[in-house]
Amino acid sequence: xxxxxxxxxxxxxxxxxxxxxxxxxxxxxxxxxxxxxxxxxxxxxxxxxxxxxxxxxxxxxxxxxxxxxxxxxxxxxxxxxxxxxxxxxxxxxxxxxxxxxxxxxxxxxxxxxxxxxxxxxxxxxxxxxxxxxxxxxxxxxxxxxxxxxxxxxxxxxxxxxxxxxxxxxxxxxxxxxxxxxxxxxxxxxxxxxxxxxx
Numbered sequence: 001x002x003x004x005x006x007x008x009x010x011x012x013x014x015x016x017x018x019x020x021x022x023x024x025x026x027x028x029x030x031x032x033x034x035x036x037x038x039x040x041x042x043x044x045x046x047x048x049x050x051x052x053x054x055x056x057x058x059x060x061x062x063x064x065x066x067x068x069x070x071x072x073x074x075x076x077x078x079x080x081x082x083x084x085x086x087x088x089x090x091x092x093x094x095x096x097x098x099x100x101x102x103x104x105x106x107x108x109x110x111x112x113x114x115x116x117x118x119x120x121x122x123x124x125x126x127x128x129x130x131x132x133x134x135x136x137x138x139x140x141x142x143x144x145x146x147x148x149x150x151x152x153x154x155x156x157x158x159x160x161x162x163x164x165x166x167x168x169x170x171x172x173x174x175x176x177x178x179x180x181x182x183x184x185x186x187x188x189x190x191x192x193x194x195x196x197x198x
């Protein structure tokens with residue numbers, strides 16, 4: 001029930017951002033789905049989310065940031081390269097009379113993907129790559145890295161002069177950190193400042 005509430009809150013927040021963006025009008029900035037200038041677009045911003053499945057047993061939420069480059073290869077289609085950092089904050093647990101806290105998990109995801117604009121300003125994106133476990137020894141992980149993939153939807157809000165706010169919601173899955181473990185999944189939201197390089 002808690003996860004359903006969190007998903008609902010994220011969806012409502014995203015819908016609100018979309019509605020606000022539609023209310024704005026700009027004339028100087030070309031729309032992403034019809035741009036023809038072949039400019040590379042950079043974006044940087046915070047990432048946040050909440051774990052689901054077995055990862056939610058030891059972590060309550062995550063916070064980090066990422067930088068992404070979008071390389072246009074056709075009208076409305078970009079190849080993306082993304083790198084970032086995510087800290088998963090450990091939950092408290094009780095072991096007999098003692099209360100302790102799970103160690104935070106530090107991930108460094110590096111992903112490549114495709115971003116497609118089926119309609120003006122709205123995109124669907126798919127990414128795949130690896131998440132490197134920065135504190136493997138502290139959490140007792142068997143693996144140093146995990147395969148990761150992340151489907152995403154988002155909206156690119158033009159704010160003038162080839163600048164944008166890039167807001168997206170994604171489901172990100174990482175394969176096992178432990179030999180006898182399970183995949184580590186979370187829902188995330190990214191709100192980034194984006195700009196064309198020319």
